[in-house]
Amino acid sequence: MLFTSLNFAIFLPVVFILYWFGTNKNLSLQNILLLLASYFFYASWDYRFLFLLIFSTLLDYFTSIQMFTAENQQKKKFWFWLSISINLGFLGFFKYYNFFTTSFADSLSLLGIQANFWTLKVILPVGISFYTFHGLSYVIDIYKGRIKPERNFIDYALFVSFFPLLVAGPIERATHLLPQIQKKRDFNYSAAVDGVRQILWGLFKKIVIADNCAKFANTIFNNSNSYSGSTLVLGALFFTFQIYCDFSGYSDIAIGTARLFGIDLLRNFAFPYFSRDIAEFWRRWHISLSTWFRDYLYIPLGGSKGGTWMKIRNTFIIFLVSGFWHGANWTFIVWGFLNALYIMPSIILNTNRNNLYTVALGRLIPSVKDFFSILLTFLLTVFAWIFFRSENLHMAISYIAKIFTPTLFKLPYFPGIGLSVSTFIFTFLFILIEWIGRERQYAIQFIGMSWPRSIRWSFYITLGLIIFYFAVSTPSQQFIYFQF
Amino acid sequence: MKIFLKKIIVFLALFLLIATIIQIALSVKIKGKIISGHDNLEQIANADVVFLGSSRCWVQFDPHFFDKTFKVTSANIGVDGHSEIAMAIVRLKDYLERNKPPKFAILSFDPLMSAGSEKNNTNYVHKDNFARYAFYPNSKDLLFVNYFNFTTAEKYIPLYSIFKYNLLYNAIFTKKNDSYITYGYEKHDEQWDTISNPITGEMKNCFFTARDIPSVTNSLNELNDLCIKNNIKLLCIQTPVYKVIQDDIVFSYPASIAKSLAIPFIDVNVPSIRNNITYFYNSDHLNTSGIAQIDTLFKRSNLLNTFLKQ
Numbered sequence: 001m002l003f004t005s006l007n008f009a010i011f012l013p014v015v016f017i018l019y020w021f022g023t024n025k026n027l028s029l030q031n032i033l034l035l036l037a038s039y040f041f042y043a044s045w046d047y048r049f050l051f052l053l054i055f056s057t058l059l060d061y062f063t064s065i066q067m068f069t070a071e072n073q074q075k076k077k078f079w080f081w082l083s084i085s086i087n088l089g090f091l092g093f094f095k096y097y098n099f100f101t102t103s104f105a106d107s108l109s110l111l112g113i114q115a116n117f118w119t120l121k122v123i124l125p126v127g128i129s130f131y132t133f134h135g136l137s138y139v140i141d142i143y144k145g146r147i148k149p150e151r152n153f154i155d156y157a158l159f160v161s162f163f164p165l166l167v168a169g170p171i172e173r174a175t176h177l178l179p180q181i182q183k184k185r186d187f188n189y190s191a192a193v194d195g196v197r198q199i200l201w202g203l204f205k206k207i208v209i210a211d212n213c214a215k216f217a218n219t220i221f222n223n224s225n226s227y228s229g230s231t232l233v234l235g236a237l238f239f240t241f242q243i244y245c246d247f248s249g250y251s252d253i254a255i256g257t258a259r260l261f262g263i264d265l266l267r268n269f270a271f272p273y274f275s276r277d278i279a280e281f282w283r284r285w286h287i288s289l290s291t292w293f294r295d296y297l298y299i300p301l302g303g304s305k306g307g308t309w310m311k312i313r314n315t316f317i318i319f320l321v322s323g324f325w326h327g328a329n330w331t332f333i334v335w336g337f338l339n340a341l342y343i344m345p346s347i348i349l350n351t352n353r354n355n356l357y358t359v360a361l362g363r364l365i366p367s368v369k370d371f372f373s374i375l376l377t378f379l380l381t382v383f384a385w386i387f388f389r390s391e392n393l394h395m396a397i398s399y400i401a402k403i404f405t406p407t408l409f410k411l412p413y414f415p416g417i418g419l420s421v422s423t424f425i426f427t428f429l430f431i432l433i434e435w436i437g438r439e440r441q442y443a444i445q446f447i448g449m450s451w452p453r454s455i456r457w458s459f460y461i462t463l464g465l466i467i468f469y470f471a472v473s474t475p476s477q478q479f480i481y482f483q484f
Numbered sequence: 485m486k487i488f489l490k491k492i493i494v495f496l497a498l499f500l501l502i503a504t505i506i507q508i509a510l511s512v513k514i515k516g517k518i519i520s521g522h523d524n525l526e527q528i529a530n531a532d533v534v535f536l537g538s539s540r541c542w543v544q545f546d547p548h549f550f551d552k553t554f555k556v557t558s559a560n561i562g563v564d565g566h567s568e569i570a571m572a573i574v575r576l577k578d579y580l581e582r583n584k585p586p587k588f589a590i591l592s593f594d595p596l597m598s599a600g601s602e603k604n605n606t607n608y609v610h611k612d613n614f615a616r617y618a619f620y621p622n623s624k625d626l627l628f629v630n631y632f633n634f635t636t637a638e639k640y641i642p643l644y645s646i647f648k649y650n651l652l653y654n655a656i657f658t659k660k661n662d663s664y665i666t667y668g669y670e671k672h673d674e675q676w677d678t679i680s681n682p683i684t685g686e687m688k689n690c691f692f693t694a695r696d697i698p699s700v701t702n703s704l705n706e707l708n709d710l711c712i713k714n715n716i717k718l719l720c721i722q723t724p725v726y727k728v729i730q731d732d733i734v735f736s737y738p739a740s741i742a743k744s745l746a747i748p749f750i751d752v753n754v755p756s757i758r759n760n761i762t763y764f765y766n767s768d769h770l771n772t773s774g775i776a777q778i779d780t781l782f783k784r785s786n787l788l789n790t791f792l793k794q
Contacts, residue, residue, distance in 0.1 A: 134772050187485045472648040
């Protein structure tokens, strides 16, 4: 059930009505309703993997209690490693088994040994990387003594499976989400209105910008040999906007939906393409994953405490792991490696915390320095996305090599797909609105709040009509991050 | 909570109202006009002669020629992409809903036609052109709307079908169509580009076979019944195909089917035309040079002259 589907448009109001009108007097009933709705939502993808989700939930629920009540450190460690290894085992099996076997066979063949390992034709359970990381953070937090285990299974299961975040995050922390699940939730008018507005903006990003850019990005990346260097640059730009609007659009819908149920989810994006350096970019892109890696990998590895070399080593580790988290493909690893390289100068020079605040705070126009810093960071990011989007390393390298040919200076052209003026216009308007609203949680959070209601509503209705137009006239694309 | 729900409902109602207003405005703007070239259902012809059939009717029967030569008024209501007789029936019914019944109906009838089914149509070629009629269809439009199986959402959600089938631009910027299209005939001057569209016998796969004769006969009979009911005289004409797809046996079926139903039949699929590639723009469609050739044959045809003078 896609957030952009008609099914979800029916599912959400039904759950909302039942939640606030049928179960509002009883917190347990509300949580049971949300859990059942979440399982229904997940089963609509593939009911077989629902059992995997329930198993993973049960595993973490029981091991965390065992860990907490363990008589000694040895037993605590046993339960901890049992949970970690089974969680990572599932993730490894479904996501990485084929990658490791084919990569191992390839390296053996370089030594002249022909090995024929079995590869498996398994479907990657949707959201496995996300709910596994939910579970891992919970187990690690209990092991480290940061939190106590949740004894109420429904509450814990809801923490893992809450439908807005189940398939593509934001990756929540028990310390943030569980207390909200345990506490009575009252309907908050402002939060609900804000949630609807954020959903509207998320739908605009996904349906109008991402799906439109996807048409061009897919055609250009899939036929890169037929296009000029300048067209390939445009292809990379289209993908750059596609991936941002696709994923941040999903996050906006997820966060907005959760707010309708009185739950605040972690922020996942903070206008990353307006970053002035790569360190800032990573504080603004997929924030829930970046902070997860910071808290559960970077800091345990020693963080920045062991001097410059330690910082460099740890930075490379988290970027490589982050790349690998995205998928079992060398392209993601190179993408992670590139980002680690990009961030190195600021790590070495200790300037990685230079740009902590929103660019041009309180002003409409950025300074020349800020403008060029944003442009440079953006171009570096676009370059890295080429690896992320390519099917394999060979394709990525060919794509880049084709860009840097004399055809780079030819006018871009799109044989067969036509040039959609509307895509350019809407992308331009989108960038403009994002820039104006960059100091907020999401771009249209406060846009027009001081306008008369008639104008404000006209704006929302226009936005709705544009979304409606593209929703029915453009083939819907799967959310990119569902594959991770 | 109540305020929130009330506002959401008001917002959705307002949204729906505005969408409905836009839908109505667009419908009014395009009423009676052709916006895609094929959506000529609303064109009032009140003609003496109508031509029925698929693209082989749509691009090969020139109403101007018939009007001038036989002193009649004619309209081409062939439907491009639809070789089913069922579609010819639907199109004629639709025509009769909006026009006086013609005196004559000429069906472009050859082995490329098929029986089809009015209730279970599976051919959706050019469905998009007729999506403009899908919203709240009146009894006249229902024939096509049902034939193309437009969904409930397409029929009752304002703007849905206009958006889904990408008609918005055409509806806003209604272009002036070529007068040939307005008269229900699409003129093709071009020669066969055999490089981009190589000469093959592929179209032979679309011929109906001996096994299909009963169903095709039934469909033709149904069309004939409709014509009789409306006092229309039906004539079948078989037009030429390029020699590469000629098959003497198969091309003899239409004549025998028409004969079995006592429907007059004219065959202009003659070697002098079908052996000359310059008369075609592909294996089963004549260009204007080829049409000039069949028009000469029509002019000389005693059967046609007698038929149209009844």
